[in-house]
Amino acid sequence: MRPAILLKLGQAEPGHKGQSRIGGVPDLPLSVPWPKNSLLDRYLCFILQINFAELPTFPDNPLTKRGMLYLFADESENSAEQLVFYDGSEPLEAIHLSQDTRLITDCYDNLVAHRLEFELFPDIPRWATNDFERLCARLNLDELKLNDLGRTLSENSVGKLLGHVSGIGHDPREDAYIVREVNPEWLYNYEQRQALDMTRAQNWHNLLEVDSSSAVEVMFGDAGYLQVLIHREDLKRLDFSTVYVNLESS
Numbered sequence: 001m002r003p004a005i006l007l008k009l010g011q012a013e014p015g016h017k018g019q020s021r022i023g024g025v026p027d028l029p030l031s032v033p034w035p036k037n038s039l040l041d042r043y044l045c046f047i048l049q050i051n052f053a054e055l056p057t058f059p060d061n062p063l064t065k066r067g068m069l070y071l072f073a074d075e076s077e078n079s080a081e082q083l084v085f086y087d088g089s090e091p092l093e094a095i096h097l098s099q100d101t102r103l104i105t106d107c108y109d110n111l112v113a114h115r116l117e118f119e120l121f122p123d124i125p126r127w128a129t130n131d132f133e134r135l136c137a138r139l140n141l142d143e144l145k146l147n148d149l150g151r152t153l154s155e156n157s158v159g160k161l162l163g164h165v166s167g168i169g170h171d172p173r174e175d176a177y178i179v180r181e182v183n184p185e186w187l188y189n190y191e192q193r194q195a196l197d198m199t200r201a202q203n204w205h206n207l208l209e210v211d212s213s214s215a216v217e218v219m220f221g222d223a224g225y226l227q228v229l230i231h232r233e234d235l236k237r238l239d240f241s242t243v244y245v246n247l248e249s250s
Contacts, residue, residue, distance in 0.1 A: 004163025221249025
């Protein structure tokens with residue numbers, strides 16, 4: 001098991017700057033612009049912001065107690081620009097884009113804003129990852145039952161911080177390793193991938209997972225989730241510049 005933090009929905013509190021929330025508009029410092037896809041000249045879609053000061057404390061927590069983490073959505077599922085970190089040294093302002101602003105997609109136009117609340121919980125390996133398969137084999141566990149247990153531990157949430165990665169079909173840490181450390185053109189080149197030593201993929205960890213939610217009216221693909229993976233050494237330094245953002249969906 002690994003300590004993780006559930007993201008739970010609370011009541012929206014309009015006008016409360018710096019509060020953790022999903023939906024609505026971001027509270028940004030003047031030094032941090034709203035992220036933009038420079039190639040298409042369109043702005044990314046705001047998904048959520050997390051105030052680190054509101055997170056529960058626990059031993060060996062790699063995250064700071066100061067600053068904000070912002071998640072935006074782009075059509076490029078690998079883009080590190082989708083995650084923005086601010087260290088908390090400036091005042092915040094609610095940023096509203098003008099009505100004629102061109103967003104990268106209209107999939108997240110009308111999210112129902114909610115306050116985000118947090119709860120510490122014990123996370124277990126998730127389907128379909130190498131850790132999950134090894135645990136099932138070692139303890140002779142039924143995969144469906146272990147997967148159901150993981151869902152039960154995190155029920156009534158819209159995602160999590162830290163804990164284990166989740167995968168649909170295969171371990172997403174291998175994708176992060178290929179794209180960020182080997183060759184991004186090999187992402188779907190399974191012949192090349194089979195010749196690689198994938199043990200270094202274990203250095204990639206779950207930073208943030210956000211699930212589809214009917215309450216928020218957010219849908220990632222076909223009821224999937226948006227996942228942010230970070231290299232272990234980058235997490236130690238709180239360097240979010242090379243995270244791997246991955247949309248998992250059936």
